[in-house]
Amino acid sequence: MATYTITLNDNSKNNKALLTYLQQLGVRIQKIGQKRTTGLQKSLEDIDAGRVYEAKDMDDLIAQLKA
Numbered sequence: 001m002a003t004y005t006i007t008l009n010d011n012s013k014n015n016k017a018l019l020t021y022l023q024q025l026g027v028r029i030q031k032i033g034q035k036r037t038t039g040l041q042k043s044l045e046d047i048d049a050g051r052v053y054e055a056k057d058m059d060d061l062i063a064q065l066k067a
Contacts, residue, residue, distance in 0.1 A: 008015040023029060037045075046052060055061035 008019070010016070019029060053061075053064060055064060
């Protein structure tokens with residue numbers, strides 16, 4: 001048995017009809033929710049990717065931004 005992945009918009013009538021048709025054919029459908037990232041998760045990803053900056057004070061930060 002082969003496995004296929006299809007991405008559909010839930011709001012479309014045609015896509016809902018397609019899902020209904022596939023279910024009638026006996027196709028097993030697995031809905032996978034979207035990955036929701038919190039602000040903390042995004043921050044940790046930024047740290048891992050090296051998208052962080054350090055400054056001693058506000059003047060140092062402004063100097064880094066101008067450079």
